[in-house]
Structures are given as structure tokens and as C-alpha cells.
Amino acid sequence: MVGFETFLETPSKGRKTAVVVGYDVPEGVDVRGRYDAEFAKILSKDALLFVAGLQREFRNHIKYAMECRKDAKMRYNNGALPGFDPATAHVRDGDWLCAAVPPPVADRRVEITGPVERKMIINALNSGAKVFMADFEDSLAPNWENLMRGHANLRDAVNGNISFNDKARNRVYKLNEQTAKLFVRPRGWHLPEAHIFIDGEPATACLVDFGLYFFHNWSAFRRTQGQGFGPFFYLPKMEHSREARIWNMVFERAEKMMGIENGSIRATVLIETLPAVFQMDEILYELRDHSIGLNCGRWDYIFSYIKTFQSHPDRLLPDRVQVGMSQHFMRSYSDLLIRTCHRRGVHAMGGMAAQIPIRDDPKANEAALELVKRDKLREVRAGHDGTWAAHPGLIPAIDEVFTATMGSKPNQIQTVKRDEAASLTEEDLLQTPRGHRTMDGLRLNTRVGIQYVAAWLTGTGSVPLYNLMEDAATAEISRVQNWQWLRYGVELNGDGLGVRVTRELFGRVVEEEMGRIEREVGKEKFNKGMYREACKIFTRQCTADVLDDFLTLDAYNNIVVHHPIGSSRL
Numbered sequence: 246m247v248g249f250e251t252f253l254e255t256p257s258k259g260r261k262t263a264v265v266v267g268y269d270v271p272e273g274v275d276v277r278g279r280y281d282a283e284f285a286k287i288l289s290k291d292a293l294l295f296v297a298g299l300q301r302e303f304r305n306h307i308k309y310a311m312e313c314r315k316d317a318k319m320r321y322n323n324g325a326l327p328g329f330d331p332a333t334a335h336v337r338d339g340d341w342l343c344a345a346v347p348p349p350v351a352d353r354r355v356e357i358t359g360p361v362e363r364k365m366i367i368n369a370l371n372s373g374a375k376v377f378m379a380d381f382e383d384s385l386a387p388n389w390e391n392l393m394r395g396h397a398n399l400r401d402a403v404n405g406n407i408s409f410n411d412k413a414r415n416r417v418y419k420l421n422e423q424t425a426k427l428f429v430r431p432r433g434w435h436l437p438e439a440h441i442f443i444d445g446e447p448a449t450a451c452l453v454d455f456g457l458y459f460f461h462n463w464s465a466f467r468r469t470q471g472q473g474f475g476p477f478f479y480l481p482k483m484e485h486s487r488e489a490r491i492w493n494m495v496f497e498r499a500e501k502m503m504g505i506e507n508g509s510i511r512a513t514v515l516i517e518t519l520p521a522v523f524q525m526d527e528i529l530y531e532l533r534d535h536s537i538g539l540n541c542g543r544w545d546y547i548f549s550y551i552k553t554f555q556s557h558p559d560r561l562l563p564d565r566v567q568v569g570m571s572q573h574f575m576r577s578y579s580d581l582l583i584r585t586c587h588r589r590g591v592h593a594m595g596g597m598a599a600q601i602p603i604r605d606d607p608k609a610n611e612a613a614l615e616l617v618k619r620d621k622l623r624e625v626r627a628g629h630d631g632t633w634a635a636h637p638g639l640i641p642a643i644d645e646v647f648t649a650t651m652g653s654k655p656n657q658i659q660t661v662k663r664d665e666a667a668s669l670t671e672e673d674l675l676q677t678p679r680g681h682r683t684m685d686g687l688r689l690n691t692r693v694g695i696q697y698v699a700a701w702l703t704g705t706g707s708v709p710l711y712n713l714m715e716d717a718a719t720a721e722i723s724r725v726q727n728w729q730w731l732r733y734g735v736e737l738n739g740d741g742l743g744v745r746v747t748r749e750l751f752g753r754v755v756e757e758e759m760g761r762i763e764r765e766v767g768k769e770k771f772n773k774g775m776y777r778e779a780c781k782i783f784t785r786q787c788t789a790d791v792l793d794d795f796l797t798l799d800a801y802n803n804i805v806v807h808h809p810i811g812s813s814r815l
């Protein structure tokens with residue numbers, strides 16, 4: 246046992262006694278997050294041993310994959326463009342299929358997503374959606390408390406005994422008879438989990454997320470939800486099929502260790518990086534025994550477009566609000582994803598519309614709902630088999646749109662083949678989005694980016710801002726777009742003023758937008774919150790000489806709290 250001293254009240258005498266509490270860890274594992282008896286049930290010695298086994302077996306594969314990302318970045322920065330790999334043409338041309346879709350998740354027409362918070366998990370599972378994607382990624386600030394409570398929440402959800410007592414509203418939340426099927430999204434390969442060290446190194450975050458969830462829930466999940474399949478996952482932010490191959494090996498190892506059939510675990514991969522759009526067949530092929538489709542992660546995809554082309558001044562983006570699914574490169578990506586998935590016999594999932602219900606303005610609410618419906622209509626007509634909802638209030642409308650086209654068919658895998666999309670070219674997939682840049686765009690990016698980081702630092706990973714859902718992926722667009730505009734001193738060509746984005750201009754914008762944020766949220770909240778710290782982080786990243794790979798990676802040290810307090814940072 247690796248322990249640390251704490252003081253507990255001795256009940257009889259009211260005196261404080263020093264006792265040693267701590268996690269019972271296996272050899273080579275060090276848990277540096279706060280001790281909590283509830284967390285200790287998640288961080289059991291056997292569970293940690295399982296995670297450590299994954300880390301030890303796959304760490305060199307992961308390191309190599311991350312090195313390959315760096316090499317690719319260097320190539321793009323030297324002018325190369327991402328494209329289809331001639332070496333894997335045989336995979337793209339070959340006639341192969343993924344394993345058959347498991348019956349319990351054949352129909353995924355509406356999927357709700359949200360962080361692994363207790364009340365939200367219950368609301369999402371009860372929402373009427375077919376699937377709930379419980380998120381450790383874009384919508385979760387990965388501080389220790391959120392992560393560990395998230396695992397306890399998921400364990401209770403899978404066991405069917407999750408409840409939440411909202412004392413302020415005198416309401417107890419419990420699961421309905423019928424609930425959505427649970428998918429879990431671990432974090433991306435790039436993130437460390439700095440509260441758990443294995444052999445002297447921070448653990449790989451996604452192996453912690455996957456490992457702890459799988460270890461505690463595989464058996465109950467398969468019995469109660471999966472009809473003998475599962476658990477089910479969403480896999481984020483991959484850039485190459487070699488990363489999918491690692492996931493496949495992780496799944497095989499997990500299945501073998503628990504003695505369950507190969508192909509029990511199933512995962513949908515988010516295609517949300519620009520390089521990955523040229524690897525869709527290859528990714529499905531690597532995961533063919535464990536795949537249950539691909540998803541258009543549109544927000545990270547836009548972020549990745551800007552990041553991939555950070556050294557290409559001929560690919561400057563217009564205002565963020567203009568980069569929607571009707572842009573040629575986005576439509577091409579969705580069409581090719583549908584064609585690829587249906588050819589391989591799996592779901593082609595749509596993405597997230599950012600609009601959410603607007604409670605206090607019926608007219609604006611109607612307009613927002615109309616935008617969501619239009620987006621979903623485009624998706625279902627294009628051939629998507631289902632899509633994402635950010636909020637339970639959107640589910641009936643989205644369900645109606647999908648059902649009007651799909652009827653009682655569970656999906657469109659066999660009926661909409663989109664073979665013509667096979668002719669989409671690299672140029673189609675890379676075409677620079679059209680539109681203009683404005684001062685309002687620069688201001689909005691800044692206002693949203695700072696407020697998002699402020700929320701993230703205080704433990705909230707998805708927030709409503711200006712009637713839209715904002716999470717790590719949407720905030721990334723704000724950050725890298727500001728960086729790109731500053732880097733190339735772009736002209737704000739939509740205002741007719743010919744103003745160029747310079748450091749001086751940006752400095753003024755930041756100052757003015759901080760003033761606006763303070764007015765909007767009120768002095769008290771502003772002073773109590775983390776807005777000044779967020780402003781520092783966001784501004785530094787927008788003005789950095791070298792673009793940071795990820796906003797949350799840079800900001801992560803701010804939410805790492807080691808116990809005893811004061812032990813080392815990453």
C-alpha cells in the first residue's frame with residue numbers, strides 16, 4: 246500500500262488521530278490523485294493491474310504512433326498535403342466486410358452525448374435516444390474528481406442502480422424501464438493521465454478510461470444491455486490506421502483476459518482529423534472484427550483542417566460560423582464516409598449540430614430548431630444512419646426527421662450505397678472553405694475561447710455560450726483560427742474596412758472582450774471565476790510562434806492536483 250497521512254476524527258473522544266490511508270496499488274503503480282473511499286472501489290488493485298498491463302504492453306506502440314504524428318506534421322509544415330496512401334490501395338480496393346452489426350445497436354438514429362456527470366447520465370439514458378455516448382473527451386474537463394466520479398457513475402448506470410437526489414429541486418432521478426444503449430468515449434491517444442503513474446511515467450489517459458470502465462463493467466454490460474455483445478465505445482481523434490490497430494490489439498487483449506469472444510467489444514471511430522479522412526477504409530479494416538462504424542466529428546475535423554494547414558497561407562479560413570456542412574470539403578467528407586461505411590456493412594453516423602434549445606426566446610428557439618432539423622435532413626438524405634443530439638430537448642425533432650426518411654428500417658446500410666462518392670478526389674476533400682473574415686468573427690472566437698477555458702479550468706467541459714453548445718472541439722476552432730489569422734496578418738475582408746489582424750489589434754480585442762465578458766456574466770462571477778487565468782492561456786496560445794497541438798494539453802497542468810499537495814507536476 247502506498248499511503249499518505251491524513252487526520253481523522255476519533256468519534257468517541259473528538260480527538261484527531263493520524264492514520265495512513267491510500268490506494269492499494271500493484272508494483273510500479275503510483276496513484277497521485279486525492280484518496281477517497283469511493284474512488285478506491287474504482288481503483289482496486291486488480292483494476293489498476295489491468296490498466297498497468299495495457300500500458301506496459303502498448304506503450305511503445307503508442308510512442309511510435311505519436312512520433313509518426315510528429316513526422317506527418319513536419320511533412321505538412323514543409324508543404325505536403327494529406328492524401329490517400331498508395332501503399333494501402335489494396336485495402337481500399339479489396340472486397341471485405343466488417344463483422345455484422347450487433348442486433349441491440351442496429352438502430353442508432355438518434356444518439357445523445359454528454360459528460361460523465363451523474364444527473365446528465367440519468368437524463369441521457371432516459372432521454373428517448375437510442376444511444377448515449379458518455380464522454381471522457383471533448384465535453385469533460387478531465388480533473389481527478391470528474392474522472393473518478395465519472396467511473397463510479399458509469400458503474401452504477403451499468404448496474405442499473407444509479408440515482409441522483411437534487412435537493413434544491415426536491416427531485417430524485419432514477420433510470421426508466423427503457424434506456425439508451427451506453428457507449429463510452431475515452432480520451433484521445435495524445436493525453437496523459439497525470440494522477441496515475443505507471444513505472445515512473447504518467448499513464449496514457451485513454452487506457453485509464455478504457456481500462457477502468459471495461460474492467461468494472463464488461464460482464465454486467467453484456468448481460469443487461471449488450472445481449473452478449475459489448476461493451477461499446479467511441480474512439481476519438483485518430484490520425485492514422487496504425488492508431489486503430491493499437492485499439493484493436495487493446496480490445497483483443499481485454500477480451501482474452503476476461504475470456505470473452507473476439508469481436509465482443511465494438512467501437513465507432515470518429516473521423517475528426519483531416520489525415521484520417523484518407524484512412525477510413527484502413528481504419529475500418531484494422532478494427533474489422535470490432536467495428537461498428539464511423540462518425541463525422543465535424544468540429545474537431547474543422548480544427549484539424551486549420552492545424553494540418555498551419556503552414557499553408559493559401560488555406561486561410563473564413564469566420565467560424567461560415568464553416569458548415571455545406572462547404573464542399575465538409576460535404577465531400579460526409580459523403581465519402583457514408584460510402585465507405587456502407588460498403589463495409591457498418592453505420593455511418595452524422596455529427597453534432599451546435600444549436601441547443603433557447604428557453605427564454607420562443608422565436609429564437611424555433612429558428613434554432615429549424616437549423617438543427619435542416620442539418621439532420623441533409624444527413625439522413627445523404628445516407629447517414631443516425632446522428633448526434635447535444636440536448637434532450639432536440640431528440641423528438643431529430644427522431645422525426647430521421648424516421649420520416651428511414652421509416653421503421655433500423656438503418657440505411659444496405660439501402661443507400663452512395664457509390665458515386667467513390668469518385669471524390671483529394672482535391673474535393675481538401676478544398677479550402679469559402680467565405681469572409683470579419684472583426685465580429687475575431688471577437689466571437691476570443692470571447693468564446695476565453696469563456697470556454699474559464700469553464701474548463703473550473704471543471705466544466707461543455708457549456709452553453711450565445712445559445713450554442715461549446716466544448717473542447719469547438720473551442721479549438723476559435724483558438725487555431727485566431728492563431729492562423731494572426732500568423733498571416735490576414736485582412737478582415739468581410740467588413741469592407743481592410744483591417745489586418747495584428748498583435749496590437751488582437752491585444753485590443755482581448756481587452757475589450759474581457760470587458761464584455763465581465764459585463765455579461767456580472768462582476769461577482771467574473772471575479773470569482775477563472776477568466777483572467779483563461780485569458781492568459783488562450784492569449785498565449787493564439788499568439789504563440791509555434792502552434793500548440795492541443796489547447797487542453799497545454800492547459801492540463803492547471804487542473805492536475807497531486808496529493809499530498811505540492812508533489813511534482815508533469
Ligand SMILES: CC(=O)SCCNC(=O)CCNC(=O)[C@H](O)C(C)(C)COP(=O)(O)OP(=O)(O)OC[C@H]1O[C@@H](n2cnc3c(N)ncnc32)[C@H](O)[C@@H]1OP(=O)(O)O
Binds near residue numbers: 360380635714
Ligand atoms: C464536438 C463534440 O464532441 S459534441 C459531443 C460532446 N459535447 C456534448 O456532449 C455536449 C452535451 N451537452 C451539454 O453538455 C449541455 O446540453 C449544454 C452544456 C450544451 C447545455 O447545458 P444546460 O444549459 O445545462 O442545459 P439546460 O439547462 O437546458 O438543461 C435542461 C435539462 O436537460 C439536461 N441536459 C442538457 N443536456 C444534456 C445532455 N447532453 N445529456 C443529458 N441531459 C442533458 C440537463 O441536465 C437539465 O436537466 P434537468 O432539467 O433535469 O435539470
Ligand SMILES: O=CC(=O)O
Binds near residue numbers: 383545
Ligand atoms: O467529437 C465530435 C466533434 O465534432 O469533434
Ligand SMILES: [Mg+2]
Binds near residue numbers: 383515542544545
Ligand atoms: Mg471531437
